[in-house]
Amino acid sequence: MYQLNLGKLSLADFMQQYWQKQPLLIKQGFKNFQDPLSANELAGLALEDDVESRLVECRDGNWQLETGPFEDFSRYGDKDWTILVQAVDHWHPPAAELIEPFRFIPNWRIDDLMVSFSTPGGGVGPHLDQYDVFIIQGEGKRHWRVGMPDASLKQFCPHPRLLQVTPFTACIDVIMEPGDILYIPPGCPHEGISLENSLNYSVGFRAPAQKDLLTGLADYLLDNDISGKRFSDPDRNLTGNIGAISEQDLDQVQQLLVQLVSDRDKLPLWFGQYITQAKHELDQQEPDPHYQAEEIAEYLEEGSVLARLGGLRCSYYQTNESSDIQLFINGTTIVLPAEEQMTAQLLCDSKRIDQQQCLHFTAREERLLLLTDLINQGLWYFEE
Amino acid sequence: MYQLNLGKLSLADFMQQYWQKQPLLIKQGFKNFQDPLSANELAGLALEDDVESRLVECRDGNWQLETGPFEDFSRYGDKDWTILVQAVDHWHPPAAELIEPFRFIPNWRIDDLMVSFSTPGGGVGPHLDQYDVFIIQGEGKRHWRVGMPDASLKQFCPHPRLLQVTPFTACIDVIMEPGDILYIPPGCPHEGISLENSLNYSVGFRAPAQKDLLTGLADYLLDNDISGKRFSDPDRNLTGNIGAISEQDLDQVQQLLVQLVSDRDKLPLWFGQYITQAKHELDQQEPDPHYQAEEIAEYLEEGSVLARLGGLRCSYYQTNESSDIQLFINGTTIVLPAEEQMTAQLLCDSKRIDQQQCLHFTAREERLLLLTDLINQGLWYFEE
Numbered sequence: 001m002y003q004l005n006l007g008k009l010s011l012a013d014f015m016q017q018y019w020q021k022q023p024l025l026i027k028q029g030f031k032n033f034q035d036p037l038s039a040n041e042l043a044g045l046a047l048e049d050d051v052e053s054r055l056v057e058c059r060d061g062n063w064q065l066e067t068g069p070f071e072d073f074s075r076y077g078d079k080d081w082t083i084l085v086q087a088v089d090h091w092h093p094p095a096a097e098l099i100e101p102f103r104f105i106p107n108w109r110i111d112d113l114m115v116s117f118s119t120p121g122g123g124v125g126p127h128l129d130q131y132d133v134f135i136i137q138g139e140g141k142r143h144w145r146v147g148m149p150d151a152s153l154k155q156f157c158p159h160p161r162l163l164q165v166t167p168f169t170a171c172i173d174v175i176m177e178p179g180d181i182l183y184i185p186p187g188c189p190h191e192g193i194s195l196e197n198s199l200n201y202s203v204g205f206r207a208p209a210q211k212d213l214l215t216g217l218a219d220y221l222l223d224n225d226i227s228g229k230r231f232s233d234p235d236r237n238l239t240g241n242i243g244a245i246s247e248q249d250l251d252q253v254q255q256l257l258v259q260l261v262s263d264r265d266k267l268p269l270w271f272g273q274y275i276t277q278a279k280h281e282l283d284q285q286e287p288d289p290h291y292q293a294e295e296i297a298e299y300l301e302e303g304s305v306l307a308r309l310g311g312l313r314c315s316y317y318q319t320n321e322s323s324d325i326q327l328f329i330n331g332t333t334i335v336l337p338a339e340e341q342m343t344a345q346l347l348c349d350s351k352r353i354d355q356q357q358c359l360h361f362t363a364r365e366e367r368l369l370l371l372t373d374l375i376n377q378g379l380w381y382f383e384e
Numbered sequence: 385m386y387q388l389n390l391g392k393l394s395l396a397d398f399m400q401q402y403w404q405k406q407p408l409l410i411k412q413g414f415k416n417f418q419d420p421l422s423a424n425e426l427a428g429l430a431l432e433d434d435v436e437s438r439l440v441e442c443r444d445g446n447w448q449l450e451t452g453p454f455e456d457f458s459r460y461g462d463k464d465w466t467i468l469v470q471a472v473d474h475w476h477p478p479a480a481e482l483i484e485p486f487r488f489i490p491n492w493r494i495d496d497l498m499v500s501f502s503t504p505g506g507g508v509g510p511h512l513d514q515y516d517v518f519i520i521q522g523e524g525k526r527h528w529r530v531g532m533p534d535a536s537l538k539q540f541c542p543h544p545r546l547l548q549v550t551p552f553t554a555c556i557d558v559i560m561e562p563g564d565i566l567y568i569p570p571g572c573p574h575e576g577i578s579l580e581n582s583l584n585y586s587v588g589f590r591a592p593a594q595k596d597l598l599t600g601l602a603d604y605l606l607d608n609d610i611s612g613k614r615f616s617d618p619d620r621n622l623t624g625n626i627g628a629i630s631e632q633d634l635d636q637v638q639q640l641l642v643q644l645v646s647d648r649d650k651l652p653l654w655f656g657q658y659i660t661q662a663k664h665e666l667d668q669q670e671p672d673p674h675y676q677a678e679e680i681a682e683y684l685e686e687g688s689v690l691a692r693l694g695g696l697r698c699s700y701y702q703t704n705e706s707s708d709i710q711l712f713i714n715g716t717t718i719v720l721p722a723e724e725q726m727t728a729q730l731l732c733d734s735k736r737i738d739q740q741q742c743l744h745f746t747a748r749e750e751r752l753l754l755l756t757d758l759i760n761q762g763l764w765y766f767e768e
């Protein structure tokens with residue numbers, strides 16, 4: 001378990017002064033930091049087909065980028081490269097724990113845990129991201145510089161798949177040591193250059209762009225075969241300009257779209273499904289044979305503890321206290337009765353359901369059946 | 385050339401009293417009607433790969449539906465079937481002329497010309513459509529019945545791909561003869577049963593549903609790599625309910641979407657491109673070798689006449705008299721200077737550019753080059 005230590009700063013202060021506003025160095029944000037994985041384990045993940053990884057190398061000012069799966073790393077030598085592995089929380093339960101201290105931001109805003117291993121001199125170069133990130137320094141030391149957003153900076157590609165930014169003025173310039181944490185808001189230029197072999201953990205956030213939202217809604221309408229209203233024009237006047245698209249026709253097109261995207265009955269449902277879809281492969285393994293509900297009840301009563309599949313995205317929505325709860329798990333919706341808030345919270349609020357909390361699920365047949373189904377899909381599992 | 389004859393009714397009256405409101409029988413809407421094609425020619429089109437066709441048969445109350453291309457029709461006997469061919473205007477220039485008299489409705493609202501040939505007893509059964517249609521009776525006689533929209537009618541499928549409706553009360557019940565025209569608004573139940581071998585021409589309309597519009601906009605954003613703004617939450621307050629999707633977050637999602645679909649700068653552009661995309665194959669044939677601009681000028685000055693490719697969708701949009709004109713042809717945009725309204729109109733307003741009108745294009749180099757390009761793409765062609 002990792003515990004975030006902001007020193008004199010309260011979480012509320014952090015939200016007010018830094019979140020999405022300015023970068024922050026949190027010296028010893030994790031005290032006595034222990035890496036959840038080793039450089040070797042990370043390299044092992046980068047060999048796997050299902051895992052997304054990149055290796056970035058800079059030799060004599062020449063940037064190279066290769067994508068995994070990799071076969072071995074011996075040919076890269078002992079300096080000037082870094083390997084970055086996406087969604088490590090999907091594959092490595094101890095590493096996934098690094099996300100938990102940041103769950104003061106709602107689940108749906110959290111993306112994944114990226115882990116990088118860098119040799120001395122290694123880094124991806126100065127760049128901007130569109131998302132907030134907390135970068136945790138693990139083993140080794142790394143020189144990090146972070147600047148404020150600056151419209152005069154230019155982005156360019158030293159390699160077709162590597163986007164960098166022109167030199168920036170740093171407001172944070174620090175040699176990070178194990179347990180130090182950097183918070184970087186979207187648009188702040190940053191660059192990390194390793195001084196030693198070094199591990200970095202990036203807890204990244206998700207912030208859909210207008211296009212993503214619209215595309216998500218379009219997919220939802222297609223999947224659910226929702227056509228909506230058709231354009232209609234019973235009041236159309238005769239016009240000589242039959243080639244012209246008129247303002248009145250465009251008004252109606254706009255109105256049909258505005259009405260569709262403002263449908264507050266459908267909005268929470270599609271958004272919940274959309275935003276809980278995993279962007280990376282999940283390590284979902286159905287237990288074989290499936291469990292019977294009675295078996296599960298027995299294990300829970302004996303004190304077993306349940307863990308949520310790494311990277312599984314869970315949220316819920318309830319219009320008001322007396323309405324049904326929509327529980328969104330991995331892009332699907334489960335409807336719970338209004339009074340089942342606790343059920344939704346136990347499933348969504350943390351990665352682990354402890355011994356005491358587990359008993360909530362044995363107290364009611366429907367809850368036990370829900371849990372049985374989730375376990376049999378491989379979405380929750382008994383933790384040893 | 386066909387001329388629509390509404391008798392005592394003016395076009396303005398038609399729009400006010402009937403368009404999208406109630407069905408209308410226009411006896412002898414085309415006087416001395418001559419079929420633009422024969423049943424044999426239609427059957428010939430149904431043999432072709434690029435042409436969409438269906439054959440519907442009802443034997444002893446059993447509905448059958450087959451889709452083309454067909455090989456021959458001898459096995460269907462001499463009664464109780466009908467063959468329907470979509471987008472005949474794309475393949476048969478004389479038949480395409482049947483659409484022209486209905487161009488008092490803007491181009492973008494017009495869809496295609498469907499032509500059916502029915503043997504005695506033939507028809508697709510009673511059904512509803514979501515679009516307006518003018519059905520013209522060609523050769524032969526057919527019994528048509530049309531009713532008003534009626535929420536008590538039930539739709540059902542006597543065959544997986546045939547949607548029919550339960551029996552309805554007719555407000556029009558007529559034996560149609562060559563040149564008679566029926567106007568049927570969306571949602572009005574209708575049924576035609578042939579009394580003799582009979583040809584029917586359906587001028588259909590296009591009315592995008594909310595889903596179509598949203599999907600079209602999503603495609604436009606993807607094609608043009610427009611991401612728009614990202615979700616941002618610098619004012620987020622701390623919450624204990626990290627599993628919940630909050631009303632405030634949904635408010636912002638909604639606002640991002642509303643803003644995107646209300647962008648009146650982009651709306652005309654994407655809608656114009658979207659709505660001029662052909663739904664059916666075009667018979668587009670590039671001339672080989674390409675024409676030189678000078679050759680085209682010569683032909684036009686010698687009195688050649690140009691025709692627009694059948695089914696080609698053309699519209700334009702101009703915000704105000706002094707702004708550029710966006711000319712939409714087959715899903716692409718060409719920007720014309722503000723004063724080129726006549727150019728846009730000549731291209732969009734009718735299927736044919738006559739001898740006199742052609743000279744407009746030789747009067748200016750840019751117009752001639754535009755026309756040359758359109759001809760070399762096979763979108764306009766010299767008519768014999």
Ligand SMILES: O=C(O)CCC(=O)C(=O)O
Pocket residue numbers: 082084114115116118123124129133135190192200202
């Ligand atoms: O770990 C790295 O080398 C890059 C980290 C980074 O730039 C990020 O997480 O935004």
Ligand SMILES: O=C(O)CCC(=O)C(=O)O
Pocket residue numbers: 466468498499500507508513517519574576584586
């Ligand atoms: O011609 C036919 O048989 C069917 C015509 C029809 O129902 C239509 O065009 O909507």
Ligand SMILES: [Co+2]
Pocket residue numbers: 127128129190
């Ligand atoms: Co970064």
Ligand SMILES: [Co+2]
Pocket residue numbers: 511512513574
């Ligand atoms: Co119909």
